[in-house]
Amino acid sequence: MAGEIGHFALLLALMFALVGATVPHIGAARGNAAFMALADRAILAQFAMAAVAFAALTYAFVTSDFSVVNVATNSHTLKPLLYKISGTWGNHEGSLLFWVLNLTLFGALVSWRGRKLPLRFRSRVLAVQSTLILGFLLFIIFTSNPFLRLDPAPFEGNGLNPLLQDPGLAFHPPMLYLGYVGLSVAFSFAVAALIEGEVTPLWARWVRPWALLAWVFLTGGIALGSWWAYYELGWGGWWFWDPVENASFMPWLVAAALLHSAIVVEKRDALKSWTILLAIIAFSLSLLGTFVVRSGVITSVHAFANDPARGIFILAFLAIVVGGSVTLYAWRAPKLAPSGLFGVVSRESALVVNNIFLSTFAAVVLVGTLYPLFVEASGAGQISVGPPFFEYAAAVLMSPLIVALGIGPLLAWKRGNVSRSVQIVFPALIVGFVAAIVLVWRTSGDFVMTAFGLGLAAWLVSSVLLEIANRLRLRKGASIASALRKITRAQWGMSMAHMGLGFILLGITISEAFTTEELTVMAPGDTVDVAGYDFTFEGVAPIVGPNYTAVRGFFTVYEGETILTSLMPEDRVYSNPVMTTTEAAIYPLFSGDLYAVIGEAASSGRWSVRLYFKPMISGLWLGAFMMMVGGVLSLSDRRLRIGLPTGRKARVSGASA
Amino acid sequence: MSRFVPLIVVAALVALFLGMMLSDRNPNEIDSVLIGREAPEFSLASLDDASPALTQADLSTGKPVLVNFFASWCVPCRAEHENLMRLAGDYRVEVIGIAYKNEKDQAIGFLNELGNPFSKTGLDLDGRVGIDWGVSGVPETFLIDGDGIVRYRHWGPIVGDSLETRLLPELEALR
Numbered sequence: 026m027a028g029e030i031g032h033f034a035l036l037l038a039l040m041f042a043l044v045g046a047t048v049p050h051i052g053a054a055r056g057n058a059a060f061m062a063l064a065d066r067a068i069l070a071q072f073a074m075a076a077v078a079f080a081a082l083t084y085a086f087v088t089s090d091f092s093v094v095n096v097a098t099n100s101h102t103l104k105p106l107l108y109k110i111s112g113t114w115g116n117h118e119g120s121l122l123f124w125v126l127n128l129t130l131f132g133a134l135v136s137w138r139g140r141k142l143p144l145r146f147r148s149r150v151l152a153v154q155s156t157l158i159l160g161f162l163l164f165i166i167f168t169s170n171p172f173l174r175l176d177p178a179p180f181e182g183n184g185l186n187p188l189l190q191d192p193g194l195a196f197h198p199p200m201l202y203l204g205y206v207g208l209s210v211a212f213s214f215a216v217a218a219l220i221e222g223e224v225t226p227l228w229a230r231w232v233r234p235w236a237l238l239a240w241v242f243l244t245g246g247i248a249l250g251s252w253w254a255y256y257e258l259g260w261g262g263w264w265f266w267d268p269v270e271n272a273s274f275m276p277w278l279v280a281a282a283l284l285h286s287a288i289v290v291e292k293r294d295a296l297k298s299w300t301i302l303l304a305i306i307a308f309s310l311s312l313l314g315t316f317v318v319r320s321g322v323i324t325s326v327h328a329f330a331n332d333p334a335r336g337i338f339i340l341a342f343l344a345i346v347v348g349g350s351v352t353l354y355a356w357r358a359p360k361l362a363p364s365g366l367f368g369v370v371s372r373e374s375a376l377v378v379n380n381i382f383l384s385t386f387a388a389v390v391l392v393g394t395l396y397p398l399f400v401e402a403s404g405a406g407q408i409s410v411g412p413p414f415f416e417y418a419a420a421v422l423m424s425p426l427i428v429a430l431g432i433g434p435l436l437a438w439k440r441g442n443v444s445r446s447v448q449i450v451f452p453a454l455i456v457g458f459v460a461a462i463v464l465v466w467r468t469s470g471d472f473v474m475t476a477f478g479l480g481l482a483a484w485l486v487s488s489v490l491l492e493i494a495n496r497l498r499l500r501k502g503a504s505i506a507s508a509l510r511k512i513t514r515a516q517w518g519m520s521m522a523h524m525g526l527g528f529i530l531l532g533i534t535i536s537e538a539f540t541t542e543e544l545t546v547m548a549p550g551d552t553v554d555v556a557g558y559d560f561t562f563e564g565v566a567p568i569v570g571p572n573y574t575a576v577r578g579f580f581t582v583y584e585g586e587t588i589l590t591s592l593m594p595e596d597r598v599y600s601n602p603v604m605t606t607t608e609a610a611i612y613p614l615f616s617g618d619l620y621a622v623i624g625e626a627a628s629s630g631r632w633s634v635r636l637y638f639k640p641m642i643s644g645l646w647l648g649a650f651m652m653m654v655g656g657v658l659s660l661s662d663r664r665l666r667i668g669l670p671t672g673r674k675a676r677v678s679g680a681s682a
Numbered sequence: 683m684s685r686f687v688p689l690i691v692v693a694a695l696v697a698l699f700l701g702m703m704l705s706d707r708n709p710n711e712i713d714s715v716l717i718g719r720e721a722p723e724f725s726l727a728s729l730d731d732a733s734p735a736l737t738q739a740d741l742s743t744g745k746p747v748l749v750n751f752f753a754s755w756c757v758p759c760r761a762e763h764e765n766l767m768r769l770a771g772d773y774r775v776e777v778i779g780i781a782y783k784n785e786k787d788q789a790i791g792f793l794n795e796l797g798n799p800f801s802k803t804g805l806d807l808d809g810r811v812g813i814d815w816g817v818s819g820v821p822e823t824f825l826i827d828g829d830g831i832v833r834y835r836h837w838g839p840i841v842g843d844s845l846e847t848r849l850l851p852e853l854e855a856l857r
Binding site (some may be wrong): 298302305306309316336337340343344347348351352354355358359395398399401402 | 685686688689692693695696698699700701702703
């Protein structure tokens with residue numbers, strides 16, 4: 026029954042989307058307020074129907090209703106409840122339904138929070154959002170229906186890919202999707218502004234929270250995926266520049282650029298057409314990310330639903346949405362002349378520098394990801410673009426960005442003073458320089474890049490601290506406590522996110538340079554010294570889990586004579602479907618992670634093992650967490666919460682030529 | 683006209699993706715580096731104790747040769763076996779089988795059960811020869827011209843229409 030309800034809800038949602046995507050435009054063109062107001066009700070109806078459909082699918086998964094093909098293919102009665110639920114979005118059809126649910130949810134939020142937006146503009150935004158929903162619904166209903174029945178129903182399901190049966194990965198895709206879909210709102214605002222032919226500072230004020238929210242989710246999603254790769258794949262790596270990883274990284278970079286450039290639009294009424302373009306590109310790259318995973322064009326560990334028919338549909342959808350919006354852009358961009366000016370040395374210019382580097386980096390990642398396709402298409406054979414290319418690009422493009430990031434927040438709006446700002450951050454320059462020198466000296470010049478990275482990280486973290494100190498100093502007379510309170514949440518958020526970047530850089534630099542790795546064969550009782558920690562192999566034992574069996578290795582780690590911890594890595598064999606996974610055992614210390622992996626049995630009771638000490642690797646997760654907290658702090662700022670001041674009238678006139 | 687740049691980039695990308703999807707390609711398939719080169723040197727004991735060892739010299743007898751890597755534990759190998767039997771009756775080509783990471787008894791049992799399409803066989807128990815040939819998994823089939831030069835590599839099983847549309851045209855091109 027649930028299946029039919031879900032299916033029916035999808036069809037109703039399609040009808041509402043059709044109405045929502047067309048009628049408001051007609052209303053806006055004719056000045057018919059009733060038609061325009063229909064946009065709000067249409068989006069709410071779409072949300073309600075999508076929620077019913079998603080609930081129906083979740084119900085089918087939780088109750089293991091194997092008469093639904095999707096459940097039979099992706100679930101199993103023995104699976105823990107968490108993974109039955111996460112199985113809902115852990116497959117192609119369900120993940121698309123999740124996309125639609127979020128598209129409608131964010132549309133409904135725009136309708137709810139956007140009561141102060143002029144009706145005309147709001148209805149345009151919601152109509153664009155409905156068009157996106159319409160496209161996804163058509164795709165689901167015609168090529169990827171999650172409610173198809175299976176007759177006769179099997180007694181048992183196939184089970185979920187064991188690699189996905191992991192708490193980190195249960196929430197990695199939904200976080201990413203929320204990020205991708207969050208950018209759809211920025212996209213809808215951008216297209217609506219292009220249709221209306223006007224971008225106001227108010228527009229930026231409305232778009233920025235959405236870009237920020239999407240960016241927070243993307244940060245979380247990418248960090249979870251990276252964390253998962255780190256402990257589940259058992260290679261000790263956390264980022265592989267895989268095409269699908271890049272597909273999530275590009276929207277992140279562009280969203281980061283967008284949420285900075287929107288500030289300039291809001292403050293100075295400049296960079297308008299650029300910001301519009303960023304909003305379009307950010308969501309287009311999100312769609313590309315979805316496309317890459319599902320089309321079969323690029324091969325990757327993530328490609329979970331290769332199907333050419335679906336690929337063609339997505340490509341057509343992509344061509345219409347992205348092609349349509351950039352055509353609109355080419356037509357309308359000349360109308361978006363800036364009214365505000367700013368000096369070469371100013372906070373605005375610093376934000377422009379940020380945008381140049383972030384978007385160039387995104388473009389380089391795009392080229393690197395697609396270059397093998399270009400080469401193959403031109404008949405020059407197959408090549409692959411590996412981490413060295415991306416790492417080089419990251420070093421070249423991110424270093425100047427981080428240098429600028431130390432000074433940028435200290436520059437005044439409109440017209441800044443470099444020498445004054447440099448004076449403030451001068452100590453940070455010294456700290457960075459000293460950190461680099463100390464390292465070069467300690468390691469006799471072997472680690473120039475490490476020294477450079479450490480120097481940059483130290484520079485960034487200390488300049489953020491100095492910037493906060495400078496804010497306090499500007500409020501002379503007030504007590505420290507009251508001065509601290511005067512700093513807005515948005516400012517705290519910025520400092521937090523920037524410092525997070527510093528910690529990430531620190532984690533990358535130190536862990537890349539100083540990881541100790543031991544690949545060896547051990548018999549029970551053997552001890553191996555890894556970076557000053559003694560790993561004693563105690564033996565192995567077989568383990569039975571709910572839907573897997575495993576070999577569990579036991580290690581006791583000593584620091585000198587004291588027992589630090591015991592590590593129990595597993596080598597699991599899942600039963601449905603049959604697949605082996607590696608569960609690394611990790612013990613985080615303040616100085617770094619102790620990391621153990623158990624491999625295959627060797628002769629005479631010995632086991633191949635991999636042991637690591639990864640110093641400072643936690644900086645990555647801590648830094649990503651700080652970025653997210655920074656984003657949330659900024660979102661919670663009163664200025665954004667109350668929406669817009671009613672005194673500043675929105676000028677979204679009817680002049681559309 | 684910088685405002686047209688995004689449009690041009692998007693159009694180019696769409697064309698690229700469309701071309702890649704319409705071209706009948708498998709993204710998991712990687713071109714063999716052996717194409718156009720001489721087959722690597724090797725010497726493998728035959729599955730049949732009476733026959734001499736299989737060596738590189740068996741690949742340059744003047745007649746085109748198909749070298750098929752197979753294993754008794756490989757399910758797709760079973761699927762393509764019928765087509766190999768058909769090829770065994772083809773006067774244009776000689777079919778040679780290399781048992782890949784397979785115990786000798788099991789490989790022989792496999793051929794006894796399904797029929798033996800191979801005029802000569804070799805046993806690559808530890809997969810060393812497979813590594814030299816760049817075999818990523820069984821089955822994989824190499825077409826070698828009469829002079830010992832690798833001309834075509836068939837990735838995966840020869841099933842469906844791939845015998846007619848891919849392998850036989852390559853074979854015909856050699857004549």
